[in-house]
Amino acid sequence: MEEALIKVRNLKKHYNGGKVKALDGIDIDIHQGEVVVVVGPSGSGKSTFLRSLNLLEQPTEGEIIFDGEDINAKDADINKHRQKMGMVFQHFNLFPHKTVLGNITLAPIQLKKIPKPEAEAQAMKLLNMVHLEDKATNYPSQLSGGQKQRIAIARALAMEPTVMLFDEPTSALDPEMVGEVLDIMKDLAKSGMTMVVVTHEMGFAKEVGTRVIFIDHGQIKEENTPKEFFNNPKDPRLQDFLSKVLI
Amino acid sequence: MNWFDKFCNDFTLNFIEGDRWKWILEGLGNTIIITIFALIIGVLLGIIIAAVRSTYDKNGADMKKRGGPAYVFLKIGNTLCNLYLTVVRGTPSVVQLLIMYFIILVNVTNGVFVAIIAFGLNSAAYVAEIFRGGIMSIDEGQFEAGRSLGFNYLQTMFHIILPQAIKVILPSLFNEFITLIKETAVAGYVGVMDLTKAGDKIRGRTFSAFMPLIAVALIYLGIVVLLTQLLKQLEKRLRKSER
Numbered sequence: 001m002e003e004a005l006i007k008v009r010n011l012k013k014h015y016n017g018g019k020v021k022a023l024d025g026i027d028i029d030i031h032q033g034e035v036v037v038v039v040g041p042s043g044s045g046k047s048t049f050l051r052s053l054n055l056l057e058q059p060t061e062g063e064i065i066f067d068g069e070d071i072n073a074k075d076a077d078i079n080k081h082r083q084k085m086g087m088v089f090q091h092f093n094l095f096p097h098k099t100v101l102g103n104i105t106l107a108p109i110q111l112k113k114i115p116k117p118e119a120e121a122q123a124m125k126l127l128n129m130v131h132l133e134d135k136a137t138n139y140p141s142q143l144s145g146g147q148k149q150r151i152a153i154a155r156a157l158a159m160e161p162t163v164m165l166f167d168e169p170t171s172a173l174d175p176e177m178v179g180e181v182l183d184i185m186k187d188l189a190k191s192g193m194t195m196v197v198v199t200h201e202m203g204f205a206k207e208v209g210t211r212v213i214f215i216d217h218g219q220i221k222e223e224n225t226p227k228e229f230f231n232n233p234k235d236p237r238l239q240d241f242l243s244k245v246l247i
Numbered sequence: 248m249n250w251f252d253k254f255c256n257d258f259t260l261n262f263i264e265g266d267r268w269k270w271i272l273e274g275l276g277n278t279i280i281i282t283i284f285a286l287i288i289g290v291l292l293g294i295i296i297a298a299v300r301s302t303y304d305k306n307g308a309d310m311k312k313r314g315g316p317a318y319v320f321l322k323i324g325n326t327l328c329n330l331y332l333t334v335v336r337g338t339p340s341v342v343q344l345l346i347m348y349f350i351i352l353v354n355v356t357n358g359v360f361v362a363i364i365a366f367g368l369n370s371a372a373y374v375a376e377i378f379r380g381g382i383m384s385i386d387e388g389q390f391e392a393g394r395s396l397g398f399n400y401l402q403t404m405f406h407i408i409l410p411q412a413i414k415v416i417l418p419s420l421f422n423e424f425i426t427l428i429k430e431t432a433v434a435g436y437v438g439v440m441d442l443t444k445a446g447d448k449i450r451g452r453t454f455s456a457f458m459p460l461i462a463v464a465l466i467y468l469g470i471v472v473l474l475t476q477l478l479k480q481l482e483k484r485l486r487k488s489e490r
Binding site: 054056058074079080082083085086087089091093094095096097106107110111155156159 | 309313314386389396399406407
């Protein structure tokens, strides 16, 4: 097997001087093209884990090796690495003072110094991909939740990341809008994008995931192919968890 | 003598005789000069204080990890700013003015200059909190979205946070301007003839309190009402651009 894209070693996040252990020693390798779905009860540390991958959450200790460099090292240029790690948030976090096009092109123009016309052409292609070309000149407040999230995905993709991180991307959506966002994510997975997805959508995990991970009390309690994970769970906490969520 | 004739006599006595209306004009000029220059000092210094404090709040943990002298400076700066805010906001502005005139700038005889410095330093504390409040009012998710795209702290501030925060900041800043105009009314304590002092001086000469003091009050009121109308227009426009 080729070198992993992201190698996480002994990742820990402690609060109150170690009294609260949000992450308690996570080890995982994420390979190119994988769709890793992270599930777990609320407060288990799954979001903290995802947010640690691009250091939005500062880990207490541990290594995150991305592109062959430990991005948690003191002298690592985290801003450079973050350009390669797209992130999609539960609450979209679109920039309300910018149009859809402005949202998507801001980072490519400012950070990659791509000329505006070129960045906008690229943005239109991404809008085409998320089926929202007609919203280019709209402001975020004029969009539905599902549309906002699709724009947020396009915005992250505009930096041409090598991995996409999704932090409960459908949790804040009305039920009828969940499908349109998941469809985009499925397309993305099919195109070969490496993805790490924290979600409660077990259907998505089953259908699109190449690997499913169960986190509880800040530790990975089980990881397996979706089929084995759902049909043959071994950890008692996972069995209990799966019996409680609708699949 | 009916009330109209009495009014006219009073008016003549207080403003026309001895060209006393010129005192009012001079006082008004000083009030405006002190207010505008104090506000300029307040905004410039306030932005610096707000920048130090919000950087410490939002980016301190990041800089601590990286270590080096930058974090130490930031920490010291933050402590100094907090001390400054506590002292300035915890003491009356008249006392600050007197300290400035009789202790710190004791060699400066120009009262207007001393008043500008004193009110400017006072205003800076309030302006700083207005800016910091504006920055802090923007959802943390905006900040994270910027950082996740690869923007550094300053880039995130300038491209994403400040353009949004300015809509919260501008009306409050304008309000501070209005407050400041009224605050400068104590400039007479250090021998400055501002608008209030001018009215009081006339009262002392003519022994007629009603006319000069009410006139002074009406001038303040007129300025404040005018500026408040402008503020409302400004807020309306900002709301419109929110969509």
